[in-house]
Amino acid sequence: MYKELALALGLGTVVALVFLKKRKSVLKAHDGWWGVGACHQGPEDDSIRPFKVETTSEEIEDLHRRLDQTRSFPSLEDSQFNYGFNSKYLEKVVSYWRNDFNWRKQVDKLNKYPHFKTKIEGIDIHYVHVKPKSLAEGTRAVPLMMVHGWPGSFYEFYGIIPLLTEPSSPDDITFEIICPSIPGYGFSEAPHKKGFDGVCAAHIFNKLMKRLGFNQYYVQGGDWGSLITTNMAQLEPNAVKGLHINFAPPGKAGLLMMLSILFGRRFPKLFGFTEHDVKRLFPTMEKLVVDAIRETGYMHIQSTKPDTAGRGLNDSPVGLAAYILEKFSTWTDPEFKNLEDGGLERKFSLDDLLTNVMIYWTSKSIISSMRFYKENFSKGLNQPHAKLPVYVPSGVASFPNELMHSPKSWVTQKYHKLKTYTPMARGGHFAAMEEPQLLAEDTSVSTRDKHDSK
Numbered sequence: 001m002y003k004e005l006a007l008a009l010g011l012g013t014v015v016a017l018v019f020l021k022k023r024k025s026v027l028k029a030h031d032g033w034w035g036v037g038a039c040h041q042g043p044e045d046d047s048i049r050p051f052k053v054e055t056t057s058e059e060i061e062d063l064h065r066r067l068d069q070t071r072s073f074p075s076l077e078d079s080q081f082n083y084g085f086n087s088k089y090l091e092k093v094v095s096y097w098r099n100d101f102n103w104r105k106q107v108d109k110l111n112k113y114p115h116f117k118t119k120i121e122g123i124d125i126h127y128v129h130v131k132p133k134s135l136a137e138g139t140r141a142v143p144l145m146m147v148h149g150w151p152g153s154f155y156e157f158y159g160i161i162p163l164l165t166e167p168s169s170p171d172d173i174t175f176e177i178i179c180p181s182i183p184g185y186g187f188s189e190a191p192h193k194k195g196f197d198g199v200c201a202a203h204i205f206n207k208l209m210k211r212l213g214f215n216q217y218y219v220q221g222g223d224w225g226s227l228i229t230t231n232m233a234q235l236e237p238n239a240v241k242g243l244h245i246n247f248a249p250p251g252k253a254g255l256l257m258m259l260s261i262l263f264g265r266r267f268p269k270l271f272g273f274t275e276h277d278v279k280r281l282f283p284t285m286e287k288l289v290v291d292a293i294r295e296t297g298y299m300h301i302q303s304t305k306p307d308t309a310g311r312g313l314n315d316s317p318v319g320l321a322a323y324i325l326e327k328f329s330t331w332t333d334p335e336f337k338n339l340e341d342g343g344l345e346r347k348f349s350l351d352d353l354l355t356n357v358m359i360y361w362t363s364k365s366i367i368s369s370m371r372f373y374k375e376n377f378s379k380g381l382n383q384p385h386a387k388l389p390v391y392v393p394s395g396v397a398s399f400p401n402e403l404m405h406s407p408k409s410w411v412t413q414k415y416h417k418l419k420t421y422t423p424m425a426r427g428g429h430f431a432a433m434e435e436p437q438l439l440a441e442d443t444s445v446s447t448r449d450k451h452d453s454k
Helices: 002-024 057-068 087-099 103-110 154-158 161-165 198-211 224-235 255-263 275-281 284-295 297-304 306-315 317-330 334-338 350-363 366-377 408-414 436-453
Strands: 048-051 115-120 123-130 142-147 175-180 217-221 240-245 394-398 418-423
Touching: 057 087, 057 103, 057 317, 087 317, 087 350, 103 350, 115 198, 123 154, 123 161, 123 198, 142 198, 142 224, 142 436, 154 175, 154 350, 161 175, 161 436, 175 198, 198 224, 217 224, 224 240, 240 436, 255 408, 275 284, 284 297, 297 306, 297 366, 306 317, 306 366, 317 334, 317 350, 350 366, 394 436, 408 418, 418 436
Parallel strands: 142 175, 142 217, 217 240, 240 394, 394 418
Antiparallel strands: 048 115, 115 123, 123 175
């Protein structure tokens, strides 16, 4: 009996030590140099410079000349968006872009919020920084960094910023918002060296928050932004007080995930599956494999030879618009591919869609944005950040039309302090731009729960 007791105590101690060791595991990142040439000696320039989006007559004339010289090509009959961007509808978009879209007006809209740049690890980092106009006496704004993905930009957050910085209810949290451009996207300088992945971006963004004077802060992201903010929490769990994401793709397939895939359709309650979970996951081959293959052709290109396809997009504004806006159709609602206009104007305005395209066009950032896929996937899927759990209090907004779906039981395998998991009423991949009110409400509720739990 005593031997069994001693053995049990010994095993318990080993398990406890292993558990504690895992809990203390923190993702590591080293300072890099992503600027041109060799790393500069001496202290880094930590100045923060105001920045304004600008345009010129020459820039607009060049755009119009290229739009006028585009060569159209007919879509197949009855193909809608199933072969990509429908040519007939593309002609309408190009006509609006050429004759009605006012880029100068949109530049003024972009500049309605303060923009800044600061150099970190050799490259200029662009960000929008919005402080609340007023605060109740005795209260402080909660710092929140919001990170975009591809093919989006900081502009995705323009609809949600006022909802978070000027809440309608005095009981709601008031945020101070920082929206950076991922290096290589928009007005952030592109890395000049190979190897700049999500962990590198997270390291730089943590540095940015500290440079702005925030020792503790919250982070939110979708698409690549969800990876970057997750990595920020893994790198600096004491600085990142809370994490909220609206994109949580399935992680490493562990035993629980495999069992739920095998038996979840027959025994959904055993794995905590909802009706929506079952609808999104089964039949497994169709939903998790075939559907993924249908929508990830771009990913294979960008993960292998981004510069080749990107060169054509960098030269052709029409090609660039078709490539980007097709994602805003299919990723918003997969059924939109069966519509002649891709359903684009059901959720977005052409002004907003073309403003996002123009950010890529005027900054010439499509190639460097595509490279981010190669930098992340070329290192394999078993990187340290993929194996490490997240111990920061977390929240997930699960939108029904998101590209990939993860049930709550899968999410908790990665995010060990999951405080909220909200099945959203509607919406797809570009949640901040499509459903700003829903995302703002969930971000606020999730942040309050994390704040109260501290």
